[in-house]
Amino acid sequence: MYIRQAIRILKTIRTGVFSGLPMAAQDRDPIEIFGDWIKTAEQSGLYLHESMTLATATPDGVPSARMVLLKGFGQNGFTFFTNYESRKAYELDLNPNAALVFHWNVLQRQIRIEGVVKRVSTEDSSSYFKTRPHGSRIAAWASRQSEVLPSRKELEGAYTLKLEEFGDDEVPLPDFWGGYQLQPSSIEFWQGRANRLHDRLRFRRVDTHWVSEWLYP
Secondary structure (H helix, E strand, C coil), rough: CHHHHHHHHHCCCCCCCCCCCHHHHHCHHHHHHHHHHHHHHHHHHCCCCCEEEEEEECCCCCCCEEEEEEEECCEEEEEEEEEECCCCHHHHHHHHEEEEEEHHHCEEEEEEEEEEEEEHHHHHHHHHHHHCHHHHHHHHHCCCCCCCCCCCCCCCHHHHHHHHHCCCCCCCCCEEEEECCCCCEEEEEEEEEHHHEEEEEEEEEEECCCEECCCCC
């Protein structure tokens, strides 16, 4: 398995470096381009190709960033899930402006997305929660995300208590856990090129349509 994965990665190293982004890309829907790029990242064999940096900020502009996993995307936005009592959720609830970055070094590709987030419905959060492994659902109940942890033993003890409480039964969605969806106002595709003459194509949402423009690297 690992050999096949390595071969896939080698075959896709620096994808697009020589051909670059075609000029016709500026006339496409950026969500469709995103779909093509993340599919290429998945097919290349990259581990957790759906990883993305989520940048948030407090109301007075103090930033913070961390890695999260993309769990869905479409014309309505990009979805991820978290503990609603975590630092990221606290900042998002007070300042909904956020940014996402995907970086696939082996492909020499990067995508930057900016926009405003909103919470997804409880129904959507519950539907996704049910797809998580049993242990991950238990952990969601046990972890007081972003709070100070006195010792590892306390976390493991909390997990054990929740495991005993739920056993093999269905683990319900915690009321402090769910999803966010970032509705993009800007999407930029970065393709590495030779001599650092990279391609940068940015789409900006204007009213109900996208406006595209090429940027200097």
